[in-house]
Amino acid sequence: MEYFEWNSSLSVHDALIDEDHKILIGMVNELHDAADLGKDYITLSRILERLAAYTREHFQREEDLMQAIAYARFKSHKEQHRKLLERVSDLQQELNRAREMVALDTAELLRFWLTSHILLSDKHLADTLHGTLLNSETERISATDS
Numbered sequence: 001m002e003y004f005e006w007n008s009s010l011s012v013h014d015a016l017i018d019e020d021h022k023i024l025i026g027m028v029n030e031l032h033d034a035a036d037l038g039k040d041y042i043t044l045s046r047i048l049e050r051l052a053a054y055t056r057e058h059f060q061r062e063e064d065l066m067q068a069i070a071y072a073r074f075k076s077h078k079e080q081h082r083k084l085l086e087r088v089s090d091l092q093q094e095l096n097r098a099r100e101m102v103a104l105d106t107a108e109l110l111r112f113w114l115t116s117h118i119l120l121s122d123k124h125l126a127d128t129l130h131g132t133l134l135n136s137e138t139e140r141i142s143a144t145d146s
């Protein structure tokens with residue numbers, strides 16, 4: 001049993017966003033397992049650096065999608081992303097001061113944060129995204145018909 005399991009209840013029904021989330025969850029597991037095995041802070045810092053970089057890329061991809069559809073919740077969703085990155089950056093600095101225990105706290109924070117963010121915010125975004133795509137498709141079809 002993995003520390004953080006992806007399951008269908010976490011699916012937002014968007015293949016690209018789901019794939020990103022699975023990769024992030026895999027990296028949270030990697031961080032947790034390395035911390036659990038008592039790896040040194042340099043090893044843990046490297047894992048966390050990759051995880052933070054992928055998180056930034058993923059957030060940017062979501063934000064680009066939001067802008068493309070003029071998403072009404074863009075500001076608040078982006079603000080959730082910004083706050084998380086700020087916390088992760090603080091934890092990275094802590095970890096770089098040879099405080100290995102911070103890695104487990106970080107894995108715990110990310111497991112909790114990602115689960116609630118996916119369910120509360122990303123699902124809404126994906127639903128809106130697909131609703132919007134469907135509507136523009138419908139408009140295009142009816143425009144062709146007339």
Ligand SMILES: [Fe+2]
Pocket residue numbers: 062077081117121122
């Ligand atoms: Fe998000």
